[in-house]
Amino acid sequence: MNIWIFNHYATTPAHVGGTRHFDLAKHLSDKGHQVTIFASSFNHFSKKEMVFHNKENHSEIEWINGIRYVWINTPAYNKSLGRVKNILSYTLKSYKIAMAACEEESPDIVIGSSVHPLAAIVGYLVAKKASCKYYFEERDLWPQTFVDFGKISASNPLALVLYKLESFLYEKAERVIVLFDKAKHYVESRGVDAGKVIYLPNGVNLDKYEQLEPTLRVDEMFKGLENKFVVAYIGSHGVANHLDPVIDLFSKLREHPDIHLLLVGSGAQKQELMKRVQEEELSNVTFEDPVPKAQIPYLLSKAQMGIISILDTPLYKWGFSMNKIYDYMAAGLPIAMVANPDLTGSLRSVKGIYVQDQLEELQQVIVNSSGSAQMRREEGEFLQEYVRKHYSWEVLGDQLESVMLNDVEGVSRNEKAV
Template identity: 45%
Template sequence: MKKIWIFNHYAIAPGASGGTRHYDLGKELCRKGNQVRIFAASFNHQAKQESIRYFSSQYVQKEIHNGVQYVWIKTIPYQKNDWRRICNILSYTFRAFMECRRTEEKPDIVIGSLMHPLAALLGYVVAKKKKCAFYFEERDLWPETLVHLGKFSRKNPIVWMLSQLEMFLYRKAERIIVLFDKAVDYVSNRGIDRGKVLYLPNGVDLSRYNYPHQEVPSELEELLNRLQNRLVAVYIGAHGVANNLDSILEAASLLQQDDEWKDKLMFLFIGDGTEKNRLIKKANEARLSNVIFGPAIPKEWVPIVLERTHIALVSMLKADIYKWGFSLNKLYDYLAASLPVVIQCHLETTLIDQAGIGIKVSTSKEMAEAIRWLARSDNERAKMGEKAREYVEKHHSWNELSNRLIDSWMSKERERECLK
């Protein structure tokens, strides 16, 4: 049995909207006899509101969900990316560290997850203080992501500082966890031994797709009822700049002009983000009657929505950062729901076209054509959907991925034994 502490500022518990990577991983690790503790801020990043009720002098609350212990840290609230968000990050880092100092318990492994650099650095500091193994999980390739998405120049001092911090964490980590299939090359290109790197992508809890499901709120049921007798192309996830959702709206516009499909095909957007209001306004101005926007929903409700859809959509910005691969939570939910995927990107190849579980396109016009082709063929959709489910069961179930993590620390222990 191992005691694993995970530092992820933005980790969420069941019932909230957003990525559930560490909860799903932790649940599987607990099921296999380990203990998992997640240190997370209780201020919800998506909803921009506090999710835990504290008494006046409290800064920490604890909960257990399916064996996974959450240590909720009270942080300074914020509503946008300004100085208050910086204060939120600093308050999480300081208060989580102080909570670790107060406990005499010692973990076997600390995972510092780079949702922001201080959480990963905090993981290293705690691991050193507790004299245990440190695993550095690089969720995004900082600072490369900031540069390639156009947020910072490579000459910016912040980029230099983040690059130095990245190298520091690489050197200090016993294992470096990456989510992208080619990110092992990225790390090794920086002079780090490939043997330290563990490819552990996002995955899916397949038990959520054991129908039937629980009831959903009336407003969501009402939205889903509007889709009856229609063929539905769905996007579930963040509505941000990097998600390139304008391209999906353009595909919807093209298909609305097609007499064959204007009354048969609907586009459903589920989620929230900085671009959502602008996208709704754009759809209204273009009078897109084949587009529906729904709210962000808890992970537990995603299968209910996907069960009533037929084609899944992904659209990615043209950015060099994707040459190292990608690991989208939404993608594995699509595959678990046996949906064929239409993905717009500028990569030469993706797992979608390699595995025969969808169609890769480069433009919104091509996306519209791919959707039209899939809409006409129930047989092709069914075949791709069957392959999609087989693929995700083999490569991206949390049962399989948790075994991969367990094998990595077992192999490290064998290495230490050989050195004695």
């Protein structure tokens, strides 16, 4: 199959940010399919240009591990207005470039991924031009999340426009892909046939955790922490990441000097968090800049536990699919979760995952874990097997491939094998 993916914010393991579509594309490519990803050249997470340094080209093709990337040259930004310009630039340029490419080749399936809905619209228009199957990947429920948050009412003119756009994409799509387990119920509530909806969460490439690649950058992070019990947080430092309770937790743990929190990432709240740690003289907390995705496995191999905090908010009403959770599992790290247990669904009952909204309880969990290497090893092995069965891209990619083959060729994967 020839598969085209439109994801404005797609990255590669060499860059900062999630690699959902790279990992999916790599698996499909390894199975003989051709995959093209149309992505912006400006990295939303690092706020850095990845491709067009002093170049005026509108686009550039790069082959990475068998995957064809079409990098769209988009303007840099730091603030909201600049981001809008960036979105419009990607939308117009990717549409023009892909439409021209349709004259040379025809995709079998086009996936439009709605980190913002205009990328999904481009995907639909290209699929229509190519007369091929169109999949709508709804990564964020726009505008339902804004409505659930109370930011706008369901009758707001902007909400009505976005609902209409969402319904249009649902109608035109052969399949609707969602990342959150409860999101499929939302899509069905909008009148979409349940058989049309595919639950495809984020996953992890386990090969990277089995073949670690040491880096000097990571080794430098852990200088002075060699004999510490390191609890790692990787990811954004924003309001939704709810990191203040994590700092509260380690303020309580300051009486255990061998237990250390390492936060790796960036975001709007990072400077404020760093200032707080400095003012409270917390020597058991360290902040580091984000690293490329390819360095995460080695980084986590040097930690003893992973941590995550989930804001009790309507944002997670329809579930969540955070890359860091699967990365922690793949690294064999027990996970401490500062969260309302009701938000975490089945995860709260998984061995090695500790979900608590009471910091005193979680404090004791971390102290107990630091004192038992055998318990950590047993929990880590269980989590590695759990993520292999449920969230590896080998499993998730096969599930999607089976549906694609059925849609394109009219036969199931098993039937084709026979």
